[in-house]
Amino acid sequence: MGRDRTWLLLLPALGLLALLFLGPLAWFLARTLFVETAPAEVPALFVDVLTARSMQVAALTTLWVSVLVTLATLVIGYPIAFYLANRRGWRAALVVFCVIVPYFTSVIVRTYALTVVLGRSGLINELLGASGLVGAPLALLYNIFAIVVGMAYVLLPYMVLTLYATMKAIDPSLLRAGRALGASPLYLFRRVYFPLSVPGVVSGSLIVLILALGFFITPALIGGPGDVTVAMLIERAVEILIDWPSAAVMSVVLLTATLILFAIYARVTDLRRMMGA
Amino acid sequence: MIGRGATVPGAVGLARPHERAAASISAPAGKALELQGLTKIYGSETVVDRFDTRIQAGEFFSLLGPSGSGKTTTLMMVAGFAAIDAGRLLVDGVDLAAVPPERRGFGMVFQNYAIFPHMDMFENVAFPLRARGMPKALVRERVAAALDLVQLGHLSDRYARQLSGGQQQRVAIARAIVFQPPVVLMDEPLGALDKNLRYDLQVEIKEIQRRLGMTVLYVTHDQEEAMNLSDRVAIMSRGRVEQIGAPRDVYERPANAFTARFLGEANLLPGAVVTSCPGRVAFQLRDGTVLHADDPSTRTAGTEGELFVRPEKLTLHPLADPPRDGVNRLSGTVRRASFLGSVVRYAVETGSGALVTADAPNVAAHHHPELGERVALAWSPADTVILPPDAA
Ligand SMILES: Nc1ncnc2c1ncn2[C@@H]1O[C@H](COP(=O)(O)OP(=O)(O)O)[C@@H](O)[C@H]1O
Ligand SMILES: [Mg+2]
Numbered sequence: 002m003g004r005d006r007t008w009l010l011l012l013p014a015l016g017l018l019a020l021l022f023l024g025p026l027a028w029f030l031a032r033t034l035f036v037e038t039a040p041a042e043v044p045a046l047f048v049d050v051l052t053a054r055s056m057q058v059a060a061l062t063t064l065w066v067s068v069l070v071t072l073a074t075l076v077i078g079y080p081i082a083f084y085l086a087n088r089r090g091w092r093a094a095l096v097v098f099c100v101i102v103p104y105f106t107s108v109i110v111r112t113y114a115l116t117v118v119l120g121r122s123g124l125i126n127e128l129l130g131a132s133g134l135v136g137a138p139l140a141l142l143y144n145i146f147a148i149v150v151g152m153a154y155v156l157l158p159y160m161v162l163t164l165y166a167t168m169k170a171i172d173p174s175l176l177r178a179g180r181a182l183g184a185s186p187l188y189l190f191r192r193v194y195f196p197l198s199v200p201g202v203v204s205g206s207l208i209v210l211i212l213a214l215g216f217f218i219t220p221a222l223i224g225g226p227g228d229v230t231v232a233m234l235i236e237r238a239v240e241i242l243i244d245w246p247s248a249a250v251m252s253v254v255l256l257t258a259t260l261i262l263f264a265i266y267a268r269v270t271d272l273r274r275m276m277g278a
Numbered sequence: 279m280i281g282r283g284a285t286v287p288g289a290v291g292l293a294r295p296h297e298r299a300a301a302s303i304s305a306p307a308g309k310a311l312e313l314q315g316l317t318k319i320y321g322s323e324t325v326v327d328r329f330d331t332r333i334q335a336g337e338f339f340s341l342l343g344p345s346g347s348g349k350t351t352t353l354m355m356v357a358g359f360a361a362i363d364a365g366r367l368l369v370d371g372v373d374l375a376a377v378p379p380e381r382r383g384f385g386m387v388f389q390n391y392a393i394f395p396h397m398d399m400f401e402n403v404a405f406p407l408r409a410r411g412m413p414k415a416l417v418r419e420r421v422a423a424a425l426d427l428v429q430l431g432h433l434s435d436r437y438a439r440q441l442s443g444g445q446q447q448r449v450a451i452a453r454a455i456v457f458q459p460p461v462v463l464m465d466e467p468l469g470a471l472d473k474n475l476r477y478d479l480q481v482e483i484k485e486i487q488r489r490l491g492m493t494v495l496y497v498t499h500d501q502e503e504a505m506n507l508s509d510r511v512a513i514m515s516r517g518r519v520e521q522i523g524a525p526r527d528v529y530e531r532p533a534n535a536f537t538a539r540f541l542g543e544a545n546l547l548p549g550a551v552v553t554s555c556p557g558r559v560a561f562q563l564r565d566g567t568v569l570h571a572d573d574p575s576t577r578t579a580g581t582e583g584e585l586f587v588r589p590e591k592l593t594l595h596p597l598a599d600p601p602r603d604g605v606n607r608l609s610g611t612v613r614r615a616s617f618l619g620s621v622v623r624y625a626v627e628t629g630s631g632a633l634v635t636a637d638a639p640n641v642a643a644h645h646h647p648e649l650g651e652r653v654a655l656a657w658s659p660a661d662t663v664i665l666p667p668d669a670a
Contacts, residue, residue: 174392180379181357181386181463182406182453192405196396 026252033249050250055234060254063230066148066220067213071206073153074160078205079198081157082164086171104158112222115151116142119223143225151219156212160205167201200269207266211259231255308336308493309460311356315365318351318517325351327517328365333495333510335370335460338487340496342504343514344540349497352514353465356495358382369461380409385454385462385492389469391446393438399425399449400434406457424456425449427486444475448482455486461493468503480506501541505529513537530588531663538586538665543623545592545634546584551577551664559664561585565630569606571662584665591661592636594624594645594653601656608634608655612647622646626655 034043050056081100085093103111118124119141126138141147171194179189217232224230229237231251238248316329326348333339341349354360356367358379367374374382385406394402403421412420425431428448438446447467454462467483468476484507487494498504504511505525513520513528513536521533532538535546549563554577561583562568569585577583587606595601597609613633614625621637624647628634636655638644647653 172390172392174388174390175394177357177359177379178386178388178392178450179394179405179409180359181382181384183380183383183409183457184405185380185409188409192408193394 029245030249030253033245038246046246047250050247051254055229056231056251059229059231059234062145062228063214063232066145066152066228066230067210067216069145069149070152070156070213071209073149074157074209075202075206077153078157078160078164079202082161082168082201085161085165086168100158100161103154108155108218109222111155112151112219115147115154115223119147119150142223145224145228147223147225148220148228151223152213152216155219156209159208159212163205163208164198164201167198167204171197203269204266207262207269211262211266214259214262215255307460308491309370310335311339311461311493311495312368312371313352313356313365314368316352316355316362316367317364318348318355318360319363323517325517326355327519329512329519331512331519331522333493335493336491338484338494338496338507338509340498340504340508340511341514342498342501342511342540343520344499346516347514348517349499349514350465353463353495353497357384357386357463383457383459383461385457385459387447387450387454387462387464387467389466391438391443391450391470393441393446393449393453395438398435398437399430399441402438402449403434403453403456405453410457420456421452424452427455428452428482443471444479447471447479451483451486455490455492458490459492461495462487463495465497466499467496469498469500476500476503477506483507505541513540515540530661532586532665534665535584535586538663543589543635543637545587545589546665547630547632547634548582548584548667551579551581551583553579558659561664563630565628567608567629569608569662570659571664572660573664577664582667584667586663586665587657587661589623589635589637590621591657592634592655593657594626594636594638594647595656596645596647597652597654600654605656605658606662609652610634610655612649612651612653615646615649624653626653628655 034046038046081096085096085100116123120126121138121140121142123141125141126135129135130138175193175197176189179193180186184192215232216230217236220228220230221233221236224233232255235248235251235255238244238251311333313329313331313333316326317324318326329352331339341352343349351360355362358374358377362375369382393399394405397405400421403424404417407417407420421434422431425434428451430445430448430452433441433445433449441449450467454464464483468479471479480503483494496504496507508525510522511525511528512522515536521528521537523531528537529541532541532544535544538544538546547563547569549561552560552562552568554560554573556576557572557574559571559573559577560568561571563585571585593601601607608626608628610626610628612624613627616623617640618637620640622640624636624638625633626636634655638646645653
C-alpha cells in the first residue's frame with residue numbers, strides 16, 4: 002500500500018484543478034459569502050435570491066430547456082449511435098467524422114453559424130418561402146426553439162458517444178441467441194437490444210442534462226430577451242449588477258444541482274458494471 | 279446426474295422433476311437435416327468446403343476439429359446467420375436458404391451461454407415462447423417443465439450474474455428446448471466449463487436429447503466429448519470433412535493420418551504394401567519388418583502408406599518371454615515412461631529408429647519394464663489399419 006506511488010502521476014492534473022477551478026471557486030464563495038456579507042445575513046440572502054421571481058423563472062427556463070435538449074439529443078442520437086455500433090466501413094467513418102468534427106469547433110462559431118440557417122432571411126426561411134409553404138418568414142431565432150436547436154447541436158456528440166459505448170458493449174451473441182430462438186428483429190430490439198442500451202440512455206441523458214444546466218453561450222447568443230437561464234443570470238449579477246453575493250448564491254444552487262445529477266450519474270455507471278455491460 | 283433432481287424441495291411424493299418435465303414437454307419428432315455440398319468462402323479462403331451429409335431425424339451429430347477448421351461457420355450456415363455460398367441445406371426435404379434464422383425454428387446454445395442479463399431465468403427460458411406469442415398460462419407451464427428438466431426449477435427468479443457457468447449453460451439448454459424445436463444447434467456449449475462439470479453436463483445433454491428425440495448438431499474440439507455424445511462424428515480440418523462415422527469406427531478405423539492423430543494417440547509407421555489378398559494385407563516397414571492388417575479392401579503391392587495402431591492395442595513383453603505367433607511383433611528399447619494414472623505410456627525405440635507408443639494398464643499383472651530395457655511389442659492385425667501416405 003505505502004509503496005504504491007502511482008498517485009503521484011495525478012499531481013499535475015490535481016494541481017491544475019486546484020489552481021484553476023477549486024481555488025478560485027472557494028475564494029469567490031468565501032469572499033462573497035463570508036467576508037463581504039455578515040455571516041448572520043447569509044441565510045436571508047439565500048432566501049432572497051431563491052424567492053426572487055427572476056431566479057425562479059430562470060430556474061424553470063433552464064430546466065425546461067435542458068430537458069428539451071436532452072430529449073432532442075436522445076431522439077436524434079439514438080439512431081446515429083445504433084448505426085455506428087452496427088456498421089463498419091467508410092460510411093460509418095464518415096458519420097463518426099460528422100458527429101465528432103463539430104466537437105472541435107468553437108461553440109461560438111457554431112452558434113453564429115446557426116443564425117445563418119435559422120434567421121429571418123436564413124436558409125430555412127428562404128427555402129420555405131421559395132416553396133410557398135409559408136407566407137411570412139418563421140421566427141426560428143431568438144426563442145426557446147433556437148436555444149434547444151443550438152444546444153442540442155453542441156451536445157449531440159456527448160449523447161452519441163455515450164450511447165455508442167454502451168451499444169458496442171452489447172454482446173452480439175445475445176442478439177444471435179434471440180434471433181435463433183424465434184425473435185423477429187423488431188421484437189429482439191424491444192425485448193433485448195433496447196433494454197440493454199438503457200444504461201447508455203440514462204448516462205447519456207444525465208451527461209447532456211448536466212452540461213445543459215450550466216450552458217451560457219448558446220442561450221445568450223440566440224435566445225430571446227425573455228429566455229434567461231440561471232447561468233445568464235449569474236453572468237448578469239457579476240458583470241452588470243456587480244452583485245457578487247447573489248451571483249455566489251446562484252452559483253451554489255447550480256453547482257449543487259449539477260453535483261446531485263453527477264452523483265446519480267456515478268451510481269448509474271456503477272450499476273452498468275454490475276449488469277456486466 | 280439426472281437423478282439429483284429427486285432431492286429438489288417440493289418434489290416429494292411426485293414423480294422426479296425431470297419425469298414430470300418429460301411428460302409435459304411431449305417428445306417432438308426431430309427432423310432430418312441434409313447438407314448438400316455446403317460451402318462458405320471468405321475472401322479467397324474456402325472456410326467450409328463442400329460439406330455433404332444427411333443427419334437423420336433424432337440423430338446426435340457432432341462436428342469435431344481443431345480451432346479454425348470451419349465448425350462454427352458450418353453451424354452458422356445451418357442456423358441462418360451466415361449465407362450459404364454454394365450447396366443446399368434441406369430440413370425434411372425443404373430448402374432453407376431463404377428462411378431467416380428466427381423462422382428456422384432451431385434451438386441454439388452458445389459457448390458463452392448468451393443468457394439475457396436483464397431477465398431472470400424464468401424470463402430467459404420464456405423468451406422463445408413469448409416471441410411466438412404463446413398464451414401466458416401455457417408459457418408458465420412449459421418454462422417450469424423445461425427448468426425442471428435441467429434441474430433448476432428452484433432458481434427461476436435468479437439473474438445470470440447470480441449463477442455459476444454450469445447453471446447458466448443448463449438454463450441456456452432449457453431455453454433452447456422449451457419450444458420443442460426439431461433441431462438443436464450447440465456450439466462448444468461446454469467449452470468454458472471445467473472437466474468434471476463438463477462430463478456431468480454431457481450426460482445430461484445426452485439424456486435430454488434421448489428423451490426428447492430431437493436432432494442435435496453439436497460442435498466441439500474435444501474428441502472425448504464428441505465420442506461420448508454422438509451417434510456420428512464429422513472430423514473437420516481446414517474446412518474439409520476428413521471423415522464421417524460412428525465414434526468407434528472413426529477412432530478404430532480412421533480414414534487418414536489426420537483423423538488418426540486427432541482422435542487420440544496414434545502410432546503411424548511408414549512403409550509399403552507387400553501383398554494383399556481380400557481380408558489381409560502384408561505391409562513392410564522401412565526397416566524390412568513385415569506386419570499384417572485385417573483390411574477388407576485389396577491394395578496393389580508397392581503402394582506407399584502408413585500402418586496405424588492405437589497405443590492401448592499394444593502389449594509389452596519381456597524379450598525372454600515373447601508373445602505367441604499370429605500377431606504383429608516388434609522389438610525395441612524403452613526410452614520413456616509416463617505415468618498417466620489408469621495407464622502407463624511407454625515410448626519404445628524400434629529397429630528403424632521410430633518411437634512406438636504403447637499403453638500398459640496400471641495393474642500389477644502387466645509387464646512394466648524399466649527405462650533402457652529391451653522389450654517385445656505385440657498386437658493383433660484386427661487392430662491394425664493401413665492408411666494412405668500422410669499428405670500434410
Ligand atoms: N466473418 C468471417 N470473416 C472472415 N473469415 C472468417 C469469418 N468467420 C470465420 N472466418 C475464418 O474461417 C475459418 C473457420 O472459422 P470457424 O468456423 O470459426 O472455425 P472453428 O469454429 O472450427 O474454430 C477461420 O480461419 C476463420 O478465421
Ligand atoms: Mg468455433
